[in-house]
Amino acid sequence: MALNIRREEVNQLAEKLAARKGINKTEAVKLALENELRRLDQAVPLRERLRPIQNRVMARPATGLVADKVFYDELSGDA
Numbered sequence: 001m002a003l004n005i006r007r008e009e010v011n012q013l014a015e016k017l018a019a020r021k022g023i024n025k026t027e028a029v030k031l032a033l034e035n036e037l038r039r040l041d042q043a044v045p046l047r048e049r050l051r052p053i054q055n056r057v058m059a060r061p062a063t064g065l066v067a068d069k070v071f072y073d074e075l076s077g078d079a
Contacts, residue, residue, distance in 0.1 A: 003029070 005011050011025075018028035065071060 005029075 005014065014025045014028050014032075017032060018025045021028060021031065023031070
């Protein structure tokens with residue numbers, strides 16, 4: 001089945017990629033689609049990227065300090 005690119009901007013992007021890679025537009029579109037699909041497959045969700053940081057924070061012992069206005073004023077030197 002044929003692919004009909006109707007937006008001139010998309011056509012120009014395909015031409016630009018084809019020219020840079022030394023391939024035809026069909027191969028350029030194929031390459032771009034393969035690369036985007038690979039990128040999506042390899043993407044690690046934000047939740048999974050943050051999990052190690054959350055685990056490190058939660059592993060630290062509680063200080064028993066109350067984080068109130070006085071506490072933050074002391075940290076910033078406004079006390």
